[in-house]
Amino acid sequence: MPKTPARMAAKSVPPSTITLKHVAERAGVSPITVSRVINTPDAVSETLRDKVTEAIDALGYVPNRVAGALASAKSRVVPIIVPSLSNIVFLEVIQGAQDVLNAAGYQLLLGDTQFDLEREQALANTLLGWSPAGMIIAGLRHTDRTRAMLKTWHRPVVEVMEYGTKPIDMNVGLSHYKAGDSMGEHLVARGYRNIAFIGCRMKVDYRAMQRFKGLERCLKRHDLPCRPPFSHDEMSSAELGGDALMRALDLDKSLDAIFFANDDLAIGAILRAQREGIAVPKRIAIAGFNGLNLGALMQPALTTIVSPRQRIGQIAATKLLARILGQQSGAATVDVGFSLRAGGST
Amino acid sequence: MPKTPARMAAKSVPPSTITLKHVAERAGVSPITVSRVINTPDAVSETLRDKVTEAIDALGYVPNRVAGALASAKSRVVPIIVPSLSNIVFLEVIQGAQDVLNAAGYQLLLGDTQFDLEREQALANTLLGWSPAGMIIAGLRHTDRTRAMLKTWHRPVVEVMEYGTKPIDMNVGLSHYKAGDSMGEHLVARGYRNIAFIGCRMKVDYRAMQRFKGLERCLKRHDLPCRPPFSHDEMSSAELGGDALMRALDLDKSLDAIFFANDDLAIGAILRAQREGIAVPKRIAIAGFNGLNLGALMQPALTTIVSPRQRIGQIAATKLLARILGQQSGAATVDVGFSLRAGGST
DNA sequence: CTGAAAGCGCTTACAG
DNA sequence: CTGAAAGCGCTTACAG
Secondary structure, eight states, X not given: OXXXXXXSOOSSSOOSSOOHHHHHHHHTSOHHHHHHHHHOGGGSOHHHHHHHHHHHHHHTOOOOHHHHHHHHTOOSEEEEEESOSSSHHHHHHHHHHHHHHHHTTOEEEEEEXXXXXXXXXXXXXXXXXXXXXOEEEEOSOOOHHHHHHHHTTOSOEEEEEEOOSSOSSEEEEEOHHHHHHHHHHHHHHTTOOSEEEXXXXXXXXXXXXXXXXXXXXXXXXXXXXXOOOEEESSOOOHHHHHHHHHHHHHHXXXXXXXXXXXXXXXXXXXXXXXXXXXXXXXXXXXXOSBOOGGGGXXXXXXXXXXXXXXXXXXXXXXXXXXXXXXXXXXXXXXXXXXXXEOOTTO | XXXXXXXXXXXXXOOSSOOHHHHHHHHTSOHHHHHHHHHOGGGSOHHHHHHHHHHHHHHTOOOOHHHHHHHHTOOSEXXXXXXXXXXXXXXXXXXXXXXXXXXXXXXXXXXXXXXXXXXXXXXXXXXXXXXOSOEEEEOSOOOHHHHHHHHTTOSOEEEEEEOOSSOSSEEEEEOHHHHHHHHHHHHHHTTOOSEEEEEESTTTXXXXXXXXXXXXXXXXXXXXXXOOOEEESSOOOHHHHHHHHHHHHHHOTTOOEEEESSHHHHHHHHHHHHHHTOOTTTTOEEEOSBOOHHHHHSSSOOBEEEOOHHHHHHHHHHHHHHHHTTOOOOOSEEEOOOEEEOOTTO
């Protein structure tokens, strides 16, 4: 023991940080009992529990989560890794998860990969250093190392957004392929024959590509022409949607419908059509994906596919919690489905 | 020492978790040296550094952040506390902060208060248990205990969103009062005389109330009538904006302009006016606040006040980092200002 | 530039 | 139901 450890607080002044020990001393019990009152109150007699509670309040004790996490090798933290924070879609999932996890005393640790799987791997690796209780991660596509790392981790992991078989552990999402197919069916049923798909950054936004593939299957089934998707390099935005509409109409006069990869683009297209005096859906039908409320207020109302994003976050968090607490968590995979909301735009 | 500690790994099998010690053994150095290579590489000779780096890579060592945080009493985590995650405004601040902090190896810990200051206090208290390196918190209004707690904490704190004097520590934001006044001046200059303010949950969303107060001051200065604000209990949404517009026109036929507390409401109002055939701005002028890009695509384009939300997050994070690293962080308070974007809607 | 010792504030796994 | 001992995996503050 060093002669005068700098860390040793002078006995006469009140300690700068209140620890379990201080609470224990004041309550006249052992530190362990205090720990139990905090973590498993039912395991302590009412008498002691009251004494300890009094001491905690009197001293304003705040448990050191870091020490607890180190000793128990787990923390009440759950990382959520998403491709991007600028996309409303991921935010709603985060929101849903936050509601459930916060209520249960868990904190979300935020990570975004910028749609880069290598970055995702590095991030997951770092975040594991926090001994999280579980993890929520967007998508079913990861590097092999990320998959291996999370598989051998032996803590609950939920992959969210798209639905698929063989997740790392659990999965909550919907089939973007089927969603694309459904929208195709809708457009064909309404009589459109020359249908294009317009998206953004589809090399990395592979879920948008899946929606296109679904559309493609549908068009082939109906022996209709299938054009390759237009994929812009910029990020999705309403403004880009308007520009893309104009360019598409210019390049291919025969188009009678456009399925945009998301509502932002589609809403921008409708607004632009309004300004340019292009009749929707008479000259060109416009459809989106996501089911933003705003779409329903457009003139004409946007036809879109509604996905329950907040529910995805809630279900994911609920299943994660159940597993963390050792309870029944239900099926490993959940297809939350989607619904097509038909409006006047198609 | 217990006879057979359950935690002791059998010597023959590879350890389930790689620690500093394993790396040190493999590299033939002491654990401290490994720690130095990770945290202060310049303090280690190149020879040892290479050996250690090799060992880290070979073993796939991931530093246990929790242990590091406990030993050093600080972690590379920064909580960001906002009123709500459903509001785009806070998300953009989070995004800005995330970009800067992630790049520097810090993780954001997410907290939302649901606009409840008691909840904010409890949350801040809990999050302090993570020994964060600093904290970002929305708003300048907190409970006295929250303020006291953060003041005595002696780590950097940045309050964001609104600008004001006497922050807890640092502050980055804009004057919502001035913004309201500016919009008032704009409306008056364009000839409007009967101006109303419509917001949502203004008891808790006090920044919206500040914008109203700014408008009020302006109207008084011009000897114009000032109506009390309409404040709806529901959350802001485009749909509500449309409904609010109709109700306001119905209740007060003399209105010639409405300043909505945010663009969501204002955009909804413009879309509703379109559907109802109400001429904007001829019958009623409409203005918003936030500067969403979408507003510029409306017909007519929405007059609004642009606030640099992402920049607020970036500046806040940058100043926080500077202080964490013991560098110059510049002025304690930063007024990021705002600009009025006049469109055809007024 | 490098290392041996002690400790951060909790919880685990016993034992009673 | 309660507690004494040990340890979680790092870093701090010395000393050399």
